[in-house]
Amino acid sequence: MTALTRRKILCATASAVMAAVSAKVYAQHGNMGPVRPPVRLTDVSVVDQTGTTRPLEELLRERVTAVQTIYTGCSSVCPLQGALFGxxxxxxxQARTRYPIRLLSIGIDPFGDVPSALREWLASFNAGPGWDAVTLAPDNVDRTRAELAGRTSPASNIADHSTQVYCFDHYAMLRWRSADFPRVEEVCDVLGALGV
Known part of the structure; x- marks a missing residue:
């Protein structure tokens, strides 16, 4: 199976799953929508798909960024999330925005989400130069997941990780949380609005 065919299958599956999420589920989701006041994450070091260690805030600054949490060993929801970002x-x-757009997949399995696994994961979705993947250090996984979700603590099992998308403005401030499995149009609309 070619990469393009696999990607089309994943996109179609992701669309079907996202369409199946009812308005009732969206309405019952606790931490979604605009984040008021905006939140700055604790700045932690991350390792990207090239093996470079950088501050997370550096990746979030000067661009409008959509963030998702994944782990490369996941075979359930993470491929759908990859298709969504694809x-x-x-x-x-095609968007013309004042600030460049970045997509950032944050690996929450520091022992499995090594740079080579992140590169393979990105390649499986034909990620372009504006889409990066990073891994958190073990000591930072729970705190970063909780801050993204707006909770005091994350789910204890990484398999129960969020399928929300988190959007940051060019000041590295978290401005919006989606419901689980957001629609592509919804994420694009938020990125476009933050990018003007």
Whole structure:
């Protein structure tokens, strides 16, 4: 199976799953929508797909960024999340915004989400230069997941990780949390609004 065919299958599956999420589920989701006041994450060091260690805040500054949490060993929801970002990437290539758009997949399995695994994961979704993946250090996983979700503590099992998308403005401030499995159009609309 070619990468393009696999990607089309994943996109179609992701669209079907996202369409199946009812309005009732969206309405019952606790921490979604605009984040008021905006939140700055605790700045932690991350390792990206090239093996470079950088501050997370550096990746979030000067761009409008959509963030998702994944782990490369996941075979359930993470491929759907990758397909979602693939579709967002395709649409946002045509966007004309004041601030560049970045997609950032944050690996929450520091022992499995090594740079080579992150590179393979990105390649499986034809990630372009505006889509990066990073891994958190073991000591920072729980805190960063909790801050993203707006909770005091994350789910204890990484398999129960969020399928929300988190959007940051060019000042590295968290401005919006989606419901689980957001629609592509919804993420693109938020990125476009933050990018003006």
């Amino acid at each position: 579709a967002v990437q395709d649409r946002m290539l």
